[in-house]
Amino acid sequence: MLLDITQGAVASTLSVGTDPLPEHQYETVRHLVFGSLTGVRLTIQDLHNKRYAEPNDWSKPISTGRPNEVMVILTKRVTV
Numbered sequence: 174m175l176l177d178i179t180q181g182a183v184a185s186t187l188s189v190g191t192d193p194l195p196e197h198q199y200e201t202v203r204h205l206v207f208g209s210l211t212g213v214r215l216t217i218q219d220l221h222n223k224r225y226a227e228p229n230d231w232s233k234p235i236s237t238g239r240p241n242e243v244m245v246i247l248t249k250r251v252t253v
Contacts, residue, residue: 197252204247213245
């Protein structure tokens with residue numbers, strides 16, 4: 174690996190053999206977010222800004238039975 178920090182940036186190179194890379198394995202995960210409708214929407218917006226999930230990927234808010242509390246669910250495939 175070669176690191177060059179003389180120009181204020183880091184560049185790296187890594188030699189890779191000719192062996193094929195293993196196929197990626199995926200796992201399905203579920204994210205649950207509980208809170209007020211405003212808090213849940215802000216969390217979804219924050220995760221969208223971080224490019225983790227689109228707002229339309231989440232379920233519609235579901236009442237938890239507690240006053241002013243909802244939950245939303247995101248089901249996502251991630252690389253493991």
